[in-house]
Every structure is written in structure tokens, then in C-alpha cells.
Amino acid sequence: MRKRKRDTKWRRKNAENLRMKRDEIFGKICKICKSTKRLCLHKKDGRAHYTDQYTLKKALENPQEWVRLCRYCHDGVHWCMKYLGWEYNTIVSQLVCKSAGADT
Numbered sequence: 001m002r003k004r005k006r007d008t009k010w011r012r013k014n015a016e017n018l019r020m021k022r023d024e025i026f027g028k029i030c031k032i033c034k035s036t037k038r039l040c041l042h043k044k045d046g047r048a049h050y051t052d053q054y055t056l057k058k059a060l061e062n063p064q065e066w067v068r069l070c071r072y073c074h075d076g077v078h079w080c081m082k083y084l085g086w087e088y089n090t091i092v093s094q095l096v097c098k099s100a101g102a103d104t
């Protein structure tokens with residue numbers, strides 16, 4: 001049996017675990033531009049969401065509904081959804097194909 005010394009300590013540990021799990025499941029790389037900086041999670045259905053710890057917990061429960069993006073791509077994805085009416089999959093196929101098929 002583990003003892004809970006202090007709630008704050010437990011919470012910090014818990015947050016660490018969540019972050020580790022997140023990196024395991026979603027990787028440490030932006031799905032679109034492959035950046036490893038300023039990453040966040042995005043909900044694929046495009047509904048407004050937060051990027052806090054509570055959201056992260058929910059994301060880990062349904063990892064297929066979420067994706068790791070950097071801040072810039074994340075903004076871009078929401079922009080496309082809002083103004084162009086694109087779905088997440090459309091956006092990714094548009095953006096990822098372009099950068100992946102870069103034969104010089």
C-alpha cells in the first residue's frame with residue numbers, strides 16, 4: 001500500500017504520469033509538420049477544447065479521438081475547420097501529403 005503524503009505531491013506525480021503516458025501514446029512530434037516544439041493535443045472532431053490536465057486525462061481515455069499537434073498547426077487546423085469547413089482528416093491529407101511527398 002502506498003501512502004499519500006501530501007496531496008500536492010501526489011498530484012504532481014500524477015501529472016508526470018499523465019505526461020509520460022501522453023508521450024507514449026501520441027509521440028513527441030507534431031502529426032503535421034513533425035515539429036517537436038510547443039506541442040499540444042487536438043480533438044479531431046474540431047469541437048472546442050482545452051489543453052489542460054483534465055483534457056489530457058480525457059484524451060488518454062479515448063486516444064483515437066485526439067492527435068498531437070504543435071501550436072502553429074493546431075491554430076491552422078482550427079482555422080481550416082472554422083473558415084473552410086474542412087474535417088480533420090481532410091486537413092491532414094492536404095498538409096501531410098505536401099510535406100511528405102517532397103521529392104526534389
Ligand SMILES: [Zn+2]
Nearest residue numbers: 030033070073
Ligand atoms: Zn506542427
Ligand SMILES: [Zn+2]
Nearest residue numbers: 041042043074
Ligand atoms: Zn484543437
